[in-house]
Amino acid sequence: MQLREYLKQQDEAQLEQFAERVGTSTKYLRAHVISGSRGASLKFMRALARGSEGSVSLSEVLQHYGVSKEELEAA
DSSP states (O other): HHHHHHHHHOHHHHHHHHHHHHOOOOIIHHHHHHHHIOOOOOHHHHHHHHHTTTTSEEEEEHHHOOOOOHHHHHH
């Protein structure tokens, strides 16, 4: 599942819980993660994948931030 899709499916309480699991705020998730307007550290990307509890894989998070499937396969 795409990260943006996963986050948009969450209600307010679920989004708050997710934000707590990954160590950020719902405001940051809406402003920078859903929109993809800001890059992220690998540590944060891993936290996003773990925080989704299996709904979004690390490779899907990486793709959200602009890493292509070809780059992932070459790595």
